[in-house]
Amino acid sequence: MPNSTPPPLRTVDLIRKKRDGGTLDAREIGFLTAGAASESIRPEQLSAWLMAAWLRGLSLDEIRALTLAMRDSGEKFSPARLGRKAVDKHSTGGVGDKTSFLVAPLTAACGVAVPMISGRSLGHTGGTLDKLESIPGYRTALTLQEFEEVLQKCGASIVSQTPRLVPADRILYDLRDRTATVESPGLICASILSKKLAAGLDALVLDVKTGSGAFLRKHEDSEYLAALMVATAEAAGTRTVALLTDMSQPLGLAAGNWIELIEAVELLRGKRPVEGPESNEDLLELSLVLAGWMIHLGGQAATPDDGYTRAEVVLRDGSALKKFFEMITAQGGDISVFDNPVASHHAGATEVVPAWERGFVAKMDTTALGWAVQRTGAGREKPGEPVDPDAGIVFHARRGAYVEKGQPLATVYATDKGMLAEPVDILKRAILFSKTPPDAMELVGRIFTRESAEKYLRDTVR
């Protein structure tokens, strides 16, 4: 009888195989992922494999195997007892992106559960958890049992990853951050989806950013990532759709922590976006579109457009705001701070930046603006650093707005006076004016569903 036991695997052989352009099978990927989660493979070996994967790329089968192995590397959440479909949204990072505070209550108010496991600010992008923690008492670190209790009660909960959920991603992401191997579509796909799939979702809506503030700077890379994530999540049994959305300027007016929450709550309170330079119509529109898809995929609307209409109703009748406040209270937060949100804002130092030219706001380098926000004290450079809840930037004119010289362009809130100069300087270099209006950008571009994502991946040579 031939011996059917496969030979034992050695990490160095798998690094060599990838380095030389080979393709690892599911067993080999599972071996590396388990070794990462248990910390039995040394960080230098994992880093070498990550760099080989970054340089050589990963096949679709490798990406699928990595996603599933990472998903299964720790504990998981099951929404089965909620008695409703569970749908989440994930966006690939941006500046001023506070849609989670709108889509979670809008969707939950329409009868779909929203178990949202979110992240923190890193680099030029903001983090949902840091924003929520600017509410006194709000707890983001819930156990899975507490997470389920909040979901039962309110229909939505926004929490941090538990230490035991997808441990392989925690180890690999930290190494990627330190070895310049973050910007790989395959590694990003596996990292994001492993966490979303570990939450046992019925469906997922992905908001993939494109434009000057996007994580991947080239439009075709964002497109590829969107198609890749849809096809990978669908192959794992989760209905998924991805929307390519504009990040060529910050979303809405505020970028920071508390100031972003205020902006979202004002919209939930029905304060409609104003016309003109201070309109934050884009934020409301994108939130309604994303919620529309979530409500549709959650079985509460026949089409995404019907979902949009349902979301508008619960916005208008105040039930979405009620849901948001219920969730905050259930997680220990003090909602009385929203009685007078401006009075609850205690920035250390403030500077109004006037427009230095007259003309149309033509171009915004949104990544640079994200760094300006980070330098106010609102963001962090390294994981674990504290953030200032009151710091950030409020923009008074958006792309396409006409401004007179001297008219307020932005207000910068910093931790202290000494921290104003750098963000103001970055801001002044990140915005360009023109004599004629710039071309309008589409807020929501291409939409990928399973069929279109699979076709795109078949037809696209990378």
Ligand code: URA
């Ligand atoms: N966010 C993640 O969770 N993982 C990545 O790789 C990139 C962004």
